[in-house]
Amino acid sequence: MEIFLQLVLNGLLLGGTLAIISIGLTLIFGIVRVVNFAHGEFLMIGLYAVYLLNHHLGLHPYAAILPVVLLLFACGAAMQRFVIQPLLNSPGHIQIFATVGVSIALMNGALLVFGADVLTVANPSGLGTGNISVGFLRAGTGQVLTFMVSLLLVAGLHWFLQSTFLGRAVRATAQNRNAAQLMGVNVKNIYVFAFGLGCACLGLAAGMIAPQYPVFPTVGSFFVLTAFVIVVLGGLGSVSGALLGSMLIGIVDSLAGFYIAPDLKEVVYFLIFLAILIFRPTGLLGAGRGSE
Amino acid sequence: MSHRYWSKSCLAALLLSASLGAHADVKIGALFPFSGGLALLGDESYRGAEIAVAERNAAGGVKGEPVTLIKADAVDAGQAVGTARRLVSNDNVTAVFGSYSSALSFAATQVTELAGVPYFELGAVSDPITDRGMKYVFRSNPTAKTFAKGTITAITDIIAPALKVDAKQLKIAIIHEDALYGTTIAGFQKQFAAEQGLNIVEVLPYSAKAVDLSSLILRLKGAQADVVLQTSYQNDTTLFFRQLREAGFAPKAVVGAGGGYSMQDTAQAVGAKNIDGVLDVDFPQFQTNEAGAPGIQAFADAYRKKYGMEPRSGHSLINYVGAKLFLEAMDQAKSLSADDIRAAVLKIDVPVGQTAAGIGAQFAENGQNQRAETTIMQWQDGKLMTVYPASAAVAKARFNPQP
Numbered sequence: 001m002e003i004f005l006q007l008v009l010n011g012l013l014l015g016g017t018l019a020i021i022s023i024g025l026t027l028i029f030g031i032v033r034v035v036n037f038a039h040g041e042f043l044m045i046g047l048y049a050v051y052l053l054n055h056h057l058g059l060h061p062y063a064a065i066l067p068v069v070l071l072l073f074a075c076g077a078a079m080q081r082f083v084i085q086p087l088l089n090s091p092g093h094i095q096i097f098a099t100v101g102v103s104i105a106l107m108n109g110a111l112l113v114f115g116a117d118v119l120t121v122a123n124p125s126g127l128g129t130g131n132i133s134v135g136f137l138r139a140g141t142g143q144v145l146t147f148m149v150s151l152l153l154v155a156g157l158h159w160f161l162q163s164t165f166l167g168r169a170v171r172a173t174a175q176n177r178n179a180a181q182l183m184g185v186n187v188k189n190i191y192v193f194a195f196g197l198g199c200a201c202l203g204l205a206a207g208m209i210a211p212q213y214p215v216f217p218t219v220g221s222f223f224v225l226t227a228f229v230i231v232v233l234g235g236l237g238s239v240s241g242a243l244l245g246s247m248l249i250g251i252v253d254s255l256a257g258f259y260i261a262p263d264l265k266e267v268v269y270f271l272i273f274l275a276i277l278i279f280r281p282t283g284l285l286g287a288g289r290g291s292e
Numbered sequence: 293m294s295h296r297y298w299s300k301s302c303l304a305a306l307l308l309s310a311s312l313g314a315h316a317d318v319k320i321g322a323l324f325p326f327s328g329g330l331a332l333l334g335d336e337s338y339r340g341a342e343i344a345v346a347e348r349n350a351a352g353g354v355k356g357e358p359v360t361l362i363k364a365d366a367v368d369a370g371q372a373v374g375t376a377r378r379l380v381s382n383d384n385v386t387a388v389f390g391s392y393s394s395a396l397s398f399a400a401t402q403v404t405e406l407a408g409v410p411y412f413e414l415g416a417v418s419d420p421i422t423d424r425g426m427k428y429v430f431r432s433n434p435t436a437k438t439f440a441k442g443t444i445t446a447i448t449d450i451i452a453p454a455l456k457v458d459a460k461q462l463k464i465a466i467i468h469e470d471a472l473y474g475t476t477i478a479g480f481q482k483q484f485a486a487e488q489g490l491n492i493v494e495v496l497p498y499s500a501k502a503v504d505l506s507s508l509i510l511r512l513k514g515a516q517a518d519v520v521l522q523t524s525y526q527n528d529t530t531l532f533f534r535q536l537r538e539a540g541f542a543p544k545a546v547v548g549a550g551g552g553y554s555m556q557d558t559a560q561a562v563g564a565k566n567i568d569g570v571l572d573v574d575f576p577q578f579q580t581n582e583a584g585a586p587g588i589q590a591f592a593d594a595y596r597k598k599y600g601m602e603p604r605s606g607h608s609l610i611n612y613v614g615a616k617l618f619l620e621a622m623d624q625a626k627s628l629s630a631d632d633i634r635a636a637v638l639k640i641d642v643p644v645g646q647t648a649a650g651i652g653a654q655f656a657e658n659g660q661n662q663r664a665e666t667t668i669m670q671w672q673d674g675k676l677m678t679v680y681p682a683s684a685a686v687a688k689a690r691f692n693p694q695p
Contacts, residue, residue: 003510010506017503116329118526120561131538140538213503214530214561218329222501222527257507262498263470265507 002136007254009137015250016147017209021223022230022242023153024201028076030237031174031194034084035092037099039227040220041106042199046072046206047215048114054121054210061121062128065207069200076199080192088191103220110217118214128211146208153204154243161239170194174237226253229273235286244284317360318353318628320345321379321388323400328367330393336604337392337415338363340611343594348619355623366391369399376403386628387412389615392607394418394472401429408630410637414614415575415607417550418476422660428630430637430655432614433575434664436473439549440480442573442666443521448488450571450668450680450689451519451545462544463493465517467508467524467532469500474523477549481521493517500528506535513541520545524552530561537566545691547571554605554669554676564674569691572676576649576667576684577606579677584684587648606649613649617642650684 128142234241325334366372452459468474529552625636644652652663668680
């Protein structure tokens with residue numbers, strides 16, 4: 001029983017990390033309707049930015065979050081404005097090719113600039129790398145903090161989307177871009193904003209996970225495949241769905257790794273992925289029929 | 293007038309090039325990944341071969357002719373085939389040095405074998421490279437099988453005596469990344485452990501792309517593993533040690549095989565304190581006793597002089613030693629035809645401990661060096677110190693209770 005509870009806790013904490021990344025993806029997926037295959041590479045950019053700020057200015061990764069969030073907002077907005085927007089009326093697969101192209105270019109660009117080395121942030125204060133234990137349960141402080149930040153992020157985004165004028169415009173655009181345009185919403189600007197917002201989440205993720213994970217050019221691909229599963233599981237465009245999906249996948253990952261086999265845990269959650277696509281294509285908390 | 297002038301100079305040029313052809317250098321291809329993800333260690337490997345060639349040329353070259361290395365970049369198997377074709381048909385190389393990566397070696401040797409050009413493998417570890425009945429493929433470095441054997445030797449000859457227990461009483465867990473590299477080594481580890489009658493309690497493959505190994509560690513903890521053998525890359529090594537700490541699990545010893553465990557930046561990422569005491573089986577690195585590896589310091593000095601930096605890993609060393617052996621064989625060969633080179637390579641007889649990497653050399657019919665052993669090293673105070681074999685050791689293995 002002790003092991004089971006520890007596994008569930010590990011799963012939830014992993015879910016926290018995955019949630020921040022998946023929320024960014026689901027915003028872009030749900031609002032701009034673009035499958036952003038470069039999502040993992042934006043995370044990689046974020047991690048390198050954190051590394052550089054840490055290395056040259058001695059900032060703790062958590063302190064680097066603010067500048068990195070702004071940087072990634074700018075990257076995401078630029079990607080939407082200059083890569084996706086010109087292709088807005090092209091078929092979906094053209095946009096996918098464009099994001100795959102950006103992904104490959106960024107990965108190889110990082111290889112060129114930083115090399116294939118594994119880089120780690122310096123963290124003399126030890127904040128985010130310690131351990132805490134409650135009873136027989138143990139956890140890394142970094143993971144616990146990441147988990148709490150992911151809950152705050154969901155709450156913040158929920159408030160923003162439900163209660164602000166801009167948030168309502170974003171939701172309107174997500175529901176039906178033509179109708180939103182008729183109501184006077186500048187759809188193109190909303191798209192640029194939403195893409196930037198989705199990428200800004202990655203800046204937050206980068207700062208939170210930098211004390212735990214090293215950075216290297218292909219680091220993005222380690223996280224992003226799981227994020228796609230989570231987004232489909234939770235429902236496209238649903239922020240709380242992404243959180244729920246992350247927790248579920250985290251727990252499945254942890255339990256399957258223990259009770260089945262560590263190398264088969266991906267098999268388990270891709271089976272779930274397939275089952276969701278077949279039986280509930282809109283996801284657990286998806287908008288359902290009626291949305292675009 | 294001008295017409296005659298041109299024909300004369302053309303004739304002169306022809307004669308000149310013909311005479312140049314007669315005294316041509318000995319051309320050897322150097323097929324390594326110089327770009328892409330493998331570039332760092334590919335280039336490090338090439339540097340070893342480059343130094344060996346420079347040394348050979350300073351000492352009079354091969355059969356009195358200087359050796360020229362023709363650099364050929366290959367990032368994947370497809371490119372390796374194309375590059376090897378270019379080397380054998382356009383550049384007419386006498387032999388090819390390669391290739392760091394086993395995938396590149398598999399592909400490139402197919403081409404050189406058909407063309408009847410000797411391929412000298414200096415660094416790729418996959419066993420089947422020399423098990424395909426190829427006549428002109430030779431390998432100087434230790435293979436995956438030797439790596440696996442080294443990890444088992446580490447248990448029987450170092451860990452068990454240090455802990456003052458019978459090796460058979462130790463509970464051993466094997467964890468490995470689940471692609472070709474990890475699976476191959478783990479397979480041999482199981483085989484050798486069974487031969488020694490060791491007690492293996494868990495064999496757990498995992499994806500090298502995993503972002504969480506906590507459940508794997510709980511399995512190890514549940515099985516109360518005393519010794520963990522890991523075959524991994526850098527990222528998963530780092531992740532494993534971090535989560536080991538988080539789970540509060542401290543096996544009595546951890547043994548790594550190559551790759552993830554030998555690099556200085558892995559030690560940095562894991563933290564010098566956390567990796568202290570961890571054993572590593574690999575090509576010999578630079579903290580090795582000169583007595584068991586004559587020439588190692590001279591090589592390190594030559595490296596620093598040529599590149600103005602410390603060697604980045606032991607890859608340059610093992611490639612240097614292999615290239616040196618094969619250049620010597622080419623010099624001793626009756627002629628530079630492939631068959632004469634093969635005869636000369638099979639005649640090489642260097643006892644263990646007589647090269648700068650500590651390995652010996654004697655080549656079997658399949659082209660594999662039978663005297664290529666791995667070294668066992670231990671991370672001590674942030675440095676990778678050779679602890680086994682005794683002749684090459686610079687430190688004694690020590691085991692503290694891990695934090």
